Amino acid sequence: MTTALGLVAGVLTTASWLPQLRRSWRTRSTDDLAWSYLVMLSAGVGLWLTYGVAVADVAVVAANAVTLAALGALIALKGVGRGREEAAR
Template identity: 55%
Template sequence: MTIVGLLAGILTTVCWVPQVVRSWRTRSTRDFSWLYLIVLTMGVTLWIVYGIARGDLAVILANVTTLVLLLFLIGIKLDETRRRQRARSTSPVG
């Protein structure tokens, strides 16, 4: 059964890669709300805790990988938010 869990984890985690690559290339994460990213990150973190408690390597590996991808997206979103705020503060008013 571990192989089924690993395969499921690989498939559900790999689906994030194109979005991360697109966000990196465009430097845009406008399609992701902060609420979505925060709630999903909390859920993935809890899956990691669950996987550790159960000793389930498939759950742990899949969710740690997903967490890394989510943290990368959050980093891009933070950078994008800072750039937008700087642009607003330096643009002429009126």
């Protein structure tokens, strides 16, 4: 029961990233996302992932692995957008 609760919580918190990722992909704009926010959140999620692996908690590992992948996609989109801005100058 505890693992099921953790998996549901993980699905909900991880799915919360999908609208932002979809919007950023569609508009190709990540201007409203600060680099410091993305870096600090990614570091925290990475540490939660490491913790989940250390304690062998499948819910923590799954949720944080998917969230880290979504953050990686947002960081990549932000990096591409930055490159386009510099090229336009």
